[in-house]
Each structure stands twice: as structure tokens, then as C-alpha cells.
Amino acid sequence: MDWTVTYRVDVPELVASKDRKSMSPMDVVAVLAKVVQEQQRLAEDQQKTIAELQKQIDELIHSPQCCHFGIDIKQVTGTKRSM
Numbered sequence: 001m002d003w004t005v006t007y008r009v010d011v012p013e014l015v016a017s018k019d020r021k022s023m024s025p026m027d028v029v030a031v032l033a034k035v036v037q038e039q040q041r042l043a044e045d046q047q048k049t050i051a052e053l054q055k056q057i058d059e060l061i062h063s064p065q066c067c068h069f070g071i072d073i074k075q076v077t078g079t080k081r082s083m
Contacts, residue, residue: 015027015028015031
């Protein structure tokens with residue numbers, strides 16, 4: 001018994017052939033490479049933002065004003081506050 005499975009996928013115009021029945025593998029690779037680059041850039045931007053926010057948190061925790069807000073430094077950092 002031979003089985004033939006046919007399914008329809010909407011192929012994006014960017015990678016589709018003129019008759020929209022096939023795709024160019026090289027075009028797909030190029031599009032995927034571009035997507036990966038963009039995702040990498042976004043991940044790097046997020047890491048920079050996280051580092052900047054962590055620095056701000058550290059500066060706030062170790063500032064003299066921290067005590068004005070009733071923050072227990074030992075509880076937040078697990079260490080004694082050094083001055």
C-alpha cells in the first residue's frame with residue numbers, strides 16, 4: 001500500500017518560488033541566519049540592560065540612603081554593610 005501525504009503550507013513570499021509551490025533552500029538559510037542574528041542582538045541588549053540594572057541595585061543597596069527606607073542590608077545581600 002502506497003501512501004502519499006499532501007499538505008499545504010503558506011510559503012512566505014520572501015522564500016517562495018514564483019509558482020509558490022516550492023522554496024529555495026538557500027533563501028531559507030539566509031532568512032534564518034538573519035533571524036538568528038537579530039535574536040542574538042536582542043539577547044545581548046537584554047544582558048546589557050540586566051547588568052546596568054544590577055549595578056543600580058548594588059549602588060542603591062550600598063548607599064547611605066538605603067537605611068532611610070528601612071531596608072535591612074544583611075537580609076538583602078546576606079552580608080553586613082561596610083562603610
